[in-house]
Structures are given as structure tokens and as C-alpha cells.
Amino acid sequence: MEVPERGRRAEAPWKKLSKEELENQYSPSRWVIRLGAEEALRTYSQIGDEATKRARATRRNRLHVPYGDGEGENLDIYFPEQVSEASPFCVFFHGGYWQSGSKDTSAFMVNPLTAQGVAVVIVAYDIAPKGTLDQMVDQVTRSIVYIQKQYPRNEGIYLCGHSAGAHLAAMMLLADWTKHAVAPNLRGFFLISGIYDLEPIVFTSQNGPLLMTLEDARRNGPQQLLEAALTQPVDPACHVLVIVGQHDSPEFSRQSREFYQGPQDHQPFIQQIPSEHLLQVRQGPAASRSCLALFSTQTLCRGGWNASFEELHDVDHFEIIWKLTQDDYVLTQMILRTIFQEP
Ligand SMILES: N[C@@H](CC(=O)c1ccccc1NC=O)C(=O)O
Numbered sequence: 001m002e003v004p005e006r007g008r009r010a011e012a013p014w015k016k017l018s019k020e021e022l023e024n025q026y027s028p029s030r031w032v033i034r035l036g037a038e039e040a041l042r043t044y045s046q047i048g049d050e051a052t053k054r055a056r057a058t059r060r061n062r063l064h065v066p067y068g069d070g071e072g073e074n075l076d077i078y079f080p081e082q083v084s085e086a087s088p089f090c091v092f093f094h095g096g097y098w099q100s101g102s103k104d105t106s107a108f109m110v111n112p113l114t115a116q117g118v119a120v121v122i123v124a125y126d127i128a129p130k131g132t133l134d135q136m137v138d139q140v141t142r143s144i145v146y147i148q149k150q151y152p153r154n155e156g157i158y159l160c161g162h163s164a165g166a167h168l169a170a171m172m173l174l175a176d177w178t179k180h181a182v183a184p185n186l187r188g189f190f191l192i193s194g195i196y197d198l199e200p201i202v203f204t205s206q207n208g209p210l211l212m213t214l215e216d217a218r219r220n221g222p223q224q225l226l227e228a229a230l231t232q233p234v235d236p237a238c239h240v241l242v243i244v245g246q247h248d249s250p251e252f253s254r255q256s257r258e259f260y261q262g263p264q265d266h267q268p269f270i271q272q273i274p275s276e277h278l279l280q281v282r283q284g285p286a287a288s289r290s291c292l293a294l295f296s297t298q299t300l301c302r303g304g305w306n307a308s309f310e311e312l313h314d315v316d317h318f319e320i321i322w323k324l325t326q327d328d329y330v331l332t333q334m335i336l337r338t339i340f341q342e343p
Contacts, residue, residue, distance in 0.1 A: 095163030156187030166194025
């Protein structure tokens, strides 16, 4: 008998979808309701481009700062008005299915956050086909270590990511910082319309430039890492906000909900564990018996994380991020309240 992977259900719901439906569910632009798919993508780039030009023209900044030796390993830092070494830092990872997007068009939240005293960092990483998922995860790790080393007096590092960028941020929940000289002062995560199980992506056209195998997908899956984790490396006081848009596709919505609280249909189940899998602490006849154990899918909630979930009203996959250019948008306010620990 095999010891089950912790409480994974027999079949993930996406496996029941046809190839066309899977493709549809994992094409965010097809779910936009107010614009056509191409227009939505164009508007997203245009708003990102304008926000970045505005941020660079109006905020004190350091641009294209290298965090590693690779050509693509650099980041932009935008500072608040007041002196900045000790501010909170919000580090943003852009989306684009790990194959499009750029830090140079992703400064969406810079002006509203810096106006309130938060330094904002926009990170570049090597998108596919130049970079692999493993390399991107490593680059993101090093970008955060760089910020901690440069600004050791920071009042907290908050990671924020959109879509594929939320995946990269979520990988940092369980990152091993011991091989780096410092552990970053992580105080919060804002995971916006993210992907936490990469397995379905392997079967879509998005995998063309990524060339992910199922093994790559599992190794780089925040959901899989959570399920395998025995310890919780990040401070439990660190807040994890899982956010999805009302008009994100049902699969994107499911991914966020399940990362937060597990599958809707999940029943914890009892299974017999044979004696050879048990740690033999007692000697004698009892040690040779098998044991009944209760299994349950691991999630942010069950793992004891200080997590919350929000579905944001009437926004799609792209509006959710371009509205971060607005001071009074509900998500901008949620991020600021979390950073400044206001109720
Ligand atoms: N080809 C994709 C593009 C996409 O998914 C996307 C574009 C910009 C920012 C985030 C995106 N999604 C995930 O990273 C689509 O169909 O929408």
C-alpha cells in the first residue's frame, strides 16, 4: 500500500475539462467582459506604460539596479517623499504567463503607495524562452535578498504579484533563505489572480515557450510545496492576502480558493499506514502494527498561515491590476491597511 500524498483528491477538477475548455479557462483575456480580448491586453499594456512613465517622472527612483550578474537581473525602486531607508517596501512581480510583460510597463501601484510612505520595487526576471521556471524562482529569491541587504532598516518587505507574478511571490512563502546570507523581513503577501498549481498549464498552449514538464510544474507549484511542507518558515504574523477578480475564469477562481482553503468537495479521509512507514519509537509488539491516520489537503488556512481571501467585485483579470493606479481603489486601500496594520 502507498502512503497517499497528503489528502490530494483522486482527480483534480481541471482533468475533466476538454482540451478546448482547458485552453479557454487558462486564457484570461477571453473572460474580460467590457472589452474584446486583444483590446483588453492592449489597454493593460498601455495603462502600465503610462503609470510607469508617470512614476519615473514624479517619484525619486533608482532604475535598472542590478540584483545579480545576469543581463535581465535588475529592478526599479521608487521612493516615497520622506526619507526612505526605513520605509516598508512593496516588491512587485508582473504577470504575463512567465513569457510576456516587463518591469518597464508594470509600475501600476507606484504612485498611490509611494504617496503613503511605501517604497515600491518592480522586479525584472528572465521570461521564457530565455528563462525557465526554476531560474525565475531563483531570480525572484535573489531580488528579495538584494532589497533586504540594501535596506536592512526596512519596516517590512511585502511581496505582491499578479497572475504568473503571484505564482512567483507565492513560491517565496516557503523559500529556503538559509543558503542566502540574510533572511528577508517578510511581513505580507498580496497574491492577485494567481496560479498555484501549474500542472494544468502543461496541457495548454501557454506551455509552448515554457516547455515545462509535469515534474517542473510540480517542483515549482506553491500548492505542491504547501502540501509537502512540514514547517512554516515565514513568521506566522506575516499576512497572506489571496485575491481574485469576480470576472476571473472559474479555474483561476478555483485555484485561489483552493490555495486558501482547499477543495470544496474535499473530505478528510482515514487511511491505514503500514508499520514500515511509521517512525518506530516504541519497541515491542506495538511497533510492528500499522496505524490509522487522518489525511487532509494542506492549505494556507490549515497550515496556520495568517491568511485571508477576497473576491473583488466586478473586476476582470486585468482591471484588478490596472485599478491599482488609483488611490481610492479597494485593493489599493487593502494593501495600505495591511502594510500599516490598520483594521
Ligand atoms: N495570453 C494571455 C495573456 C495573459 O494571461 C496575461 C497577460 C498580462 C498579464 C498577465 C497575464 N496572465 C498571467 O500571467 C491571455 O490570454 O490573456
